[in-house]
Amino acid sequence: MKETELIKACIKNNRTAQNELFRQYKDTLFFTSLKYSRNEADAEDNLHDAFITILQKIKTFKNKGSFEGWMKRITIYKAIDKYKNNKFINIEIKDDILDEKVEIEENPAVNLDQLLEIVQQLPDQYRLVFNLYQLDGFSHKEIATLLNISESTSKSNYHRAKLILRDKIQTLSTTRNLKAN
Numbered sequence: 001m002k003e004t005e006l007i008k009a010c011i012k013n014n015r016t017a018q019n020e021l022f023r024q025y026k027d028t029l030f031f032t033s034l035k036y037s038r039n040e041a042d043a044e045d046n047l048h049d050a051f052i053t054i055l056q057k058i059k060t061f062k063n064k065g066s067f068e069g070w071m072k073r074i075t076i077y078k079a080i081d082k083y084k085n086n087k088f089i090n091i092e093i094k095d096d097i098l099d100e101k102v103e104i105e106e107n108p109a110v111n112l113d114q115l116l117e118i119v120q121q122l123p124d125q126y127r128l129v130f131n132l133y134q135l136d137g138f139s140h141k142e143i144a145t146l147l148n149i150s151e152s153t154s155k156s157n158y159h160r161a162k163l164i165l166r167d168k169i170q171t172l173s174t175t176r177n178l179k180a181n
Contacts, residue, residue, distance in 0.1 A: 003067055011059045018055055026051075028068065029075045035131045036079035038120055046082065050075040076136060080146055083124050118168045125149075126161035133158050 001009070001020060009017030029050060033043035053074050061070055119127060128147060132138040133154070138146070140154040147154070 004063070007058060007061060007063075007067065010055060021054075022051060025068065025071060029071060032072050032075045033079060034116065035119065035135060036076060036083075036128065038124075042082075046075065046079045050078045053078060072136075076132070077146075080128060083128060084147065114172065115169075118165060118172070121168070122161055122164060126157050126164065129154050129157040130161035130165075 001017065006017050006021055006024075010021055026047065030043060030047050033046040033050065034040065037043040037046055050071070054071050057074070061067060119130065122130060125147070129143055132143045132146070133140065140151045140158070143149075143154040144151045149157075
């Protein structure tokens with residue numbers, strides 16, 4: 001079934017079409033959920049909540065832009081909503097720390113699964129800002145609005161996330177090199 005036909009059938013609450021939509025997009029949207037969750041169980045819960053919203057709101061999709069992108073945004077917003085209800089500690093870092101350039105070198109010793117695990121270990125606020133900015137292309141202004149923080153806090157949290165990631169990747173690489181020798 002073509003995407004436009006699938007959407008039309010889902011709007012009509014066709015269960016077969018809804019199952020097909022889920023089957024076609026569950027892996028992509030699960031990975032999106034996983035980026036914003038601490039673990040697979042949280043990601044599965046978020047995926048479930050996102051699909052409920054997608055099916056409830058599918059009639060509002062105007063065929064402008066990517067349908068997959070529209071669903072990813074819903075998935076991201078669902079994950080953010082979950083963490084918005086928790087109290088964050090907004091850590092402000094002095095502006096001069098933002099001048100320090102943080103480079104995370106490409107490291108063949110760390111595979112994608114390990115990198116995802118390291119990102120999931122970041123404190124919630126850092127993980128959300130890092131994913132929104134680095135992986136999903138949101139601006140710091142958009143992130144500030146989404147998370148109810150200042151733009152400078154978004155920048156600070158992103159910078160701090162990169163520092164933590166760099167240190168964890170270096171530690172993992174060093175540990176691997178020691179084991180290899």
